[in-house]
Amino acid sequence: MQVLQEIIQQFKAIGYLEWFGVITGALCVYLAAKENILNWPISILSVVTYIYIFYEAKLYGDTILQFYFLSTAIYGWYYWSYGQNKSLKSERPVTKLTKNEWLIALSVWVIASLVFGYLLADFTDSDVPYIDGFCTATSFIAQFLMTRKKLENWLIWILVDAVYIPLYIHKDLMATALLYFVFLFIALKGYLDWKKNYKALSAA
Secondary structure (H helix, E strand, O other), rough: OOOHHHHHHHHHHHHOOOOOOOHHHHHHHHHOOOOOOOHHHHHHHHHHHHHHHHOOOHHHHHHHHHHHHHHHHHHHHHHHHEEEHHHHHHHOOEEOOHHHHHHHHHHHHHHHHHHHHHHHHOOOOOOHHHHHHHHHHHHHHHHHHHHHHEEEEEHHHHHHHHHHHHHHHHHHOOHHHHHHHHHHHHHHHHHHHHHHHHHHHHHH
């Protein structure tokens, strides 16, 4: 009962700013899974909010990541706009990574995780430098693949969302932890929907 009461108290302490980031974050990921181009402008609202939230929580890797998300939101909005139909659904085709693209992505992933972790450990007061670094690098890869409408982006998001949940609980960001729990299911649904579209296009 004491644990439940502590969780309830943590949720009561959540501010309006974090709830705004949670709602816009959930909405933009849901729209991305539906291939709706409005996910990008809504993503910008969520990203700007979380720049402040993560900085205050001393999650410096995630703070830097939000600036990256801001730039990719602008790029993704531009890229998806070509082939957009009247229903706001992007008609850019879903594609899969080639073997060479996988090798490049994995190499960048590993190197970036180590570099970010090292920098956060040596130059910040983060108490979770390598976990923060890993999540930052993983999100970098997943976000870029999403802008290019690569099917595998959802699999990488599922992995990093699962790691983020306990990290945000550790940082007392309970609403954000709940958001990433929801992200797990949205990412799974996004993967299944995009895979279905990919197979339909391949068959055609």
